Amino acid sequence: MIIQRRLGNTELKVSVIGLGTWQFGGEWGKDFTQEEVDAILRRAEELGINLLDTAECYGDHLSEALIGSALRGRREHWIIATKFGHRFHGFMQRSEPRTPADVQRQLDDSLRALRTDYIDIYQYHSVRNDEFDDPGVREILQRAKKAGKIRHIGASISPPDNIYQTDGATAANVQVIQVVYNRLQREAEEKVLPSCRKQDLGVLARVPLASGLLSGKYRPGAAFGANDFRSTQDSARMEQRLAEVERIAREEVPPEVPMAQWALAWCLRHPAISAVIPGCKSVEQVESNARAALLIKA
Numbered sequence: 001m002i003i004q005r006r007l008g009n010t011e012l013k014v015s016v017i018g019l020g021t022w023q024f025g026g027e028w029g030k031d032f033t034q035e036e037v038d039a040i041l042r043r044a045e046e047l048g049i050n051l052l053d054t055a056e057c058y059g060d061h062l063s064e065a066l067i068g069s070a071l072r073g074r075r076e077h078w079i080i081a082t083k084f085g086h087r088f089h090g091f092m093q094r095s096e097p098r099t100p101a102d103v104q105r106q107l108d109d110s111l112r113a114l115r116t117d118y119i120d121i122y123q124y125h126s127v128r129n130d131e132f133d134d135p136g137v138r139e140i141l142q143r144a145k146k147a148g149k150i151r152h153i154g155a156s157i158s159p160p161d162n163i164y165q166t167d168g169a170t171a172a173n174v175q176v177i178q179v180v181y182n183r184l185q186r187e188a189e190e191k192v193l194p195s196c197r198k199q200d201l202g203v204l205a206r207v208p209l210a211s212g213l214l215s216g217k218y219r220p221g222a223a224f225g226a227n228d229f230r231s232t233q234d235s236a237r238m239e240q241r242l243a244e245v246e247r248i249a250r251e252e253v254p255p256e257v258p259m260a261q262w263a264l265a266w267c268l269r270h271p272a273i274s275a276v277i278p279g280c281k282s283v284e285q286v287e288s289n290a291r292a293a294l295l296i297k298a
Contacts, residue, residue: 019277156179
């Protein structure tokens with residue numbers, strides 16, 4: 001059974017290994033069937049994973065809908081985090097509906113797609129600072145919280161050093177911060193993570209495997225398919241990062257330890273991190289991610 005950690009000042013206890021689900025929206029080089037999603041979530045639950053993170057724009061609520069169908073009859077075993085602030089219009093195409101009316105509509109659509117009456121953590125999705133401060137949106141969120149439609153408010157911040165929204169979390173009734181954090185991207189360490197600790201905020205580390213680069217599967221010169229979002233990244237920057245991954249594998253990863261498991265445990269060694277939310281494409285990857293919990297302490 002995977003160990004759990006307290007999610008900041010919420011009453012939630014989350015498995016230190018969660019499940020990210022951007023891939024279910026079809027932008028990771030693969031389209032998923034309902035049967036595949038069912039199998040992934042079933043195995044994750046068997047392994048003790050109780051946290052999953054999704055979003056309104058992983059497909060047009062597609063990831064949410066696949067999850068909702070997979071969790072029928074099992075909702076109470078899961079802590080579901082989803083987001084608002086974007087709308088999917090096709091591969092890597094988004095608009096940003098963020099007025100109070102937009103947020104209310106997105107919340108209703110997410111609840112419908114997830115086939116649930118409540119969302120455990122409802123998160124701002126990489127919004128600008130002025131949008132984070134919008135009093136109308138805050139009112140909508142508080143009203144939904146009082147109605148029991150959401151349990152806690154979170155913020156998936158961007159960029160990873162966005163200290164404005166992090167420092168302003170408590171005043172905005174935000175209890176959970178989601179931030180990009182991995183061995184290649186450590187910007188959050190300087191100010192964001194200390195601020196989270198000071199406010200006793202839960203922290204979800206997203207992209208903990210650096211979009212798969214820290215999985216150990218890719219070498220310099222690796223090519224990604226046209227329907228894989230990584231193919232849209234700057235090629236020179238990608239080569240630089242892959243070269244750094246090779247160095248890390250050679251100099252930092254212990255012998256006989258799979259790089260992906262080491263990378264997840266590396267994130268979780270930071271005292272501010274509550275859980276990591278790696279994506280996965282198969283049952284085997286869920287099982288590998290879960291084994292990373294054996295490398296850390298509670």
